[in-house]
Amino acid sequence: xxxxxxxxxxEYSLDPSVVDLIGFCTKNPEPMLKYMDLLQPYGMYWYVxxxxxxxxxxxxxxxxxxxxxxxxxxxxxxGIDSIGWRYDPIFLNETxxxxxxxxxxxxxxxxxxxxxxxxxxxxxxxxxxxxxxxQKCGLWKKKIVCILVRQ
Numbered sequence: 001x002x003x004x005x006x007x008x009x010x011e012y013s014l015d016p017s018v019v020d021l022i023g024f025c026t027k028n029p030e031p032m033l034k035y036m037d038l039l040q041p042y043g044m045y046w047y048v049x050x051x052x053x054x055x056x057x058x059x060x061x062x063x064x065x066x067x068x069x070x071x072x073x074x075x076x077x078x079g080i081d082s083i084g085w086r087y088d089p090i091f092l093n094e095t096x097x098x099x100x101x102x103x104x105x106x107x108x109x110x111x112x113x114x115x116x117x118x119x120x121x122x123x124x125x126x127x128x129x130x131x132x133x134x135q136k137c138g139l140w141k142k143k144i145v146c147i148l149v150r151q
């Protein structure tokens with residue numbers, strides 16, 4: 001069902017013979033682990049977003065250590081070439097400083113080493129919808145600075 005036009009409904013065959021790949025984007029892959037046997041006939045690619053933010057920014061996201069552990073389990077199931085890590089969006093404020101991001105990114109990267117070959121980072125774009133959604137956090141009023149992590 002089209003979320004912008006509830007009358008419009010499109011049906012697709014999900015037979016493995018006609019599906020080349022299913023892409024998943026999530027901040028919490030744990031609920032899907034119990035269904036991995038059902039997904040085995042399909043090609044899969046998983047993007048798991050793991051950021052360093054607390055409950056004031058991501059109230060529904062499980063503890064980071066738990067998500068990192070789940071990422072490792074998922075990687076062992078689907079393989080290192082079928083899973084990527086997203087560290088985004090990056091923003092800076094009094095709590096989430098450049099040093100904080102460098103420290104947490106370095107830690108997460110060490111935990112995920114050997115479980116993925118891919119990490120995507122991006123910086124927050126303050127589009128009108130983002131400003132509206134982040135209003136409670138006050139981020140839209142603050143200067144956002146981008147960081148670059150070098151090794």
